[in-house]
Amino acid sequence: MTKIAIDRSMVGQEFDHTVFPPVTETEILAYAHAYGETNPLHTDPAAAARGPYGGLIAPPTFAVSLRGAHFMPRDMRSIGRNGFDAGKDIEMGAPIRVGDVLTGSSTVHDVYEKTGRSGTMVFIVFRTTVMNQDGQMVAIVDQKMMFR
Amino acid sequence: MPSPSLDTIDVGDELPALHLTLTSEQVRHYAQTANMPGGRFMSDAEAKAEGLPGQIAPGNLSLALFSRLLTSWGDGVRIKRISATFRAIVRPNVPLVLSAVVTEKHASEDGNFLECDLLLENQDGERLVTGTATVELPA
Numbered sequence: 001m002t003k004i005a006i007d008r009s010m011v012g013q014e015f016d017h018t019v020f021p022p023v024t025e026t027e028i029l030a031y032a033h034a035y036g037e038t039n040p041l042h043t044d045p046a047a048a049a050r051g052p053y054g055g056l057i058a059p060p061t062f063a064v065s066l067r068g069a070h071f072m073p074r075d076m077r078s079i080g081r082n083g084f085d086a087g088k089d090i091e092m093g094a095p096i097r098v099g100d101v102l103t104g105s106s107t108v109h110d111v112y113e114k115t116g117r118s119g120t121m122v123f124i125v126f127r128t129t130v131m132n133q134d135g136q137m138v139a140i141v142d143q144k145m146m147f148r
Numbered sequence: 149m150p151s152p153s154l155d156t157i158d159v160g161d162e163l164p165a166l167h168l169t170l171t172s173e174q175v176r177h178y179a180q181t182a183n184m185p186g187g188r189f190m191s192d193a194e195a196k197a198e199g200l201p202g203q204i205a206p207g208n209l210s211l212a213l214f215s216r217l218l219t220s221w222g223d224g225v226r227i228k229r230i231s232a233t234f235r236a237i238v239r240p241n242v243p244l245v246l247s248a249v250v251t252e253k254h255a256s257e258d259g260n261f262l263e264c265d266l267l268l269e270n271q272d273g274e275r276l277v278t279g280t281a282t283v284e285l286p287a
Binding site: 085 | 178184208216226
């Protein structure tokens with residue numbers, strides 16, 4: 001079993017900063033289709049154009065599909081294969097529209113240990129803040145990874 | 149779709165449940181589209197090589213299905229926050245039920261909001277994913 005030390009000095013450190021290519025209509029439609037979304041705001045450009053946002057907007061969880069250059073801090077890579085996704089929390093901000101240029105900034109938000117029936121587990125929360133080209137927050141995604 | 153309103157919703161109300169069975173291809177397709185190319189999401193063989201019982205669905209797919217459950221409630225429903233805890237693996241070819249219940253409602257200058265508890269369970273009633281959400285209703 002991998003022994004993982006709790007190192008709280010990593011909390012708050014930015015380990016990834018990625019500027020993504022402009023969001024395309026194809027990406028939004030593909031993501032919505034992939035989980036069976038039916039809301040026309042995310043699936044029908046013509047209907048969305050007549051809606052409250054004046055055009056297609058990305059589905060609520062679209063931000064989780066953005067992959068920065070680094071999934072976790074480089075010095076944590078050795079424990080990466082043992083990790084499991086334990087949970088997600090997404091705070092939504094401004095809607096994501098076609099043509100938006102999004103920037104993701106990822107930090108280690110929290111590190112803590114829990115002991116349960118199956119032994120001791122270490123939880124690391126990675127926080128990615130996604131901003132658009134106008135400086136508006138579009139999503140804050142907390143990903144909780146569990147390591148045994 | 150009619151719009152739900154704070155006046156017609158009470159704490160304890162349940163949203164119409166979403167019943168579905170994910171296919172192996174749907175899981176693979178979502179993972180590829182969501183830039184999650186891990187072998188555990190692609191096939192039984194690759195998942196078993198990682199020590200899993202077979203192909204599993206990404207947690208992000210469960211989260212996306214929760215969002216679908218909420219926004220299909222009616223026109224103008226907007227998710228402000230959604231959170232999920234992945235308690236057990238979700239596998240393809242297993243009947244699933246997603247449900248939500250209203251736990252709180254409140255109005256403020258910022259709008260009309262509901263708090264909901266979310267649940268994804270299998271046909272045996274096993275709680276695979278739990279969650280919470282804050283949704284904004286049309287004014």
